[in-house]
Amino acid sequence: MTHHQASAPQFFLTAPTACPYLEGQFERKVFTHLIGTRAKDLNDLLTQGGFRRSQNIAYRPACESCRACVSTRVLVNEFKPTRNMKRVQARNADLVGVMHDAEPTTEQYALFRRYLDARHKRGGMLDMSVLDYAMMVEDTHVETKIIEYRRRGPDTFITGRGVGDLVAVSLCDRMGDGLSMVYSFFDPDLDDRSLGTFMILDHIARARSYGLPHIYLGYWVNGSRKMAYKVRFLPQEHLGPKGWERFSEEAVRQGG
Structure with missing residues (x-):
């Protein structure tokens, strides 16, 4: 039997589980598999769209009542320690x-x-x-x-x-x-x-040194002390409804 790779990735939704970052919240994730010859290009595309990789799975939050998880990337060429x-x-x-x-x-x-x-x-x-x-x-x-x-x-x-x-x-x-x-x-x-x-x-x-413009840090979780360190690396962009937008230092000073 000949197996043909699907022309488009299939996405699945997990059942709700307790959120590991915010007490009283529940998380769900949408995910797909990263396999085959197109995995690298798909991973690039999905990461730019707010997904993270774990083994051969790409996932992102799909929580019903919370939008605290925000994809974060550092602007390498402008960064100053x-x-x-x-x-x-x-x-x-x-x-x-x-x-x-x-x-x-x-x-x-x-x-x-x-x-x-x-x-x-x-x-x-x-x-x-x-x-x-x-x-x-x-x-x-x-x-x-x-x-x-x-x-x-x-x-x-x-x-x-x-x-x-x-x-x-x-x-x-x-x-x-x-x-x-x-x-x-x-x-x-x-x-x-x-x-x-x-x-x-x-x-x-x-x-x-590689000429790459971004460092993807994963999710900053607004309200989680465990993830607060991520917004110290400025300037950076956060992924929102309008796409990647610059995150302001004023927002950091005000606690997100």
Whole structure:
């Protein structure tokens, strides 16, 4: 039997579940599969339309009574780090990130487990096994990369690689108009380094070097303290009914 790929993606709707960000709210998602030779182009198109990727699934919120989740992207060419961000960069100047194909390792998983146990004890990912983690990294039909961050060594200027234990990891998709940060985690014992902020700054620098105009940060959830950090990277655009629109600093000062 010959199988023909559908000319257009099929979309499905999930049943309502408790919202992980806003108490008392329920979330639904619309999703489709990212498979086959058209997956990369479809992922670009859907990401620009407010979808996120998880393995070979592209999804976006489709909640009935709430519109708090807003797709966010940083304008790379206009971005200038704040004084605090410059301090974060200086604090992590001894780290180097190496980008390679998305391949899971036991070292990554060990760091991933420590991160979840310390930072997300009630999260939906807490029970992920090593096989689940491998699927999160490998199950992709788009151009997915992984960046491993380690301390600089005496030969780093020659090899381009760090040495010692893994400090942080970022999984990202390279798209036609930017980098989409899929998932990041880091050593929870290094809180003073602000590694989450550092990795976003590193991705902005990488996108600029590639000539890509955007960093997609996923959803900013208005009213969720957990997601408040995303609106610190200015200027940025938010996806609304009229398309991508510039997000104002005044809105940040007023708390969104």
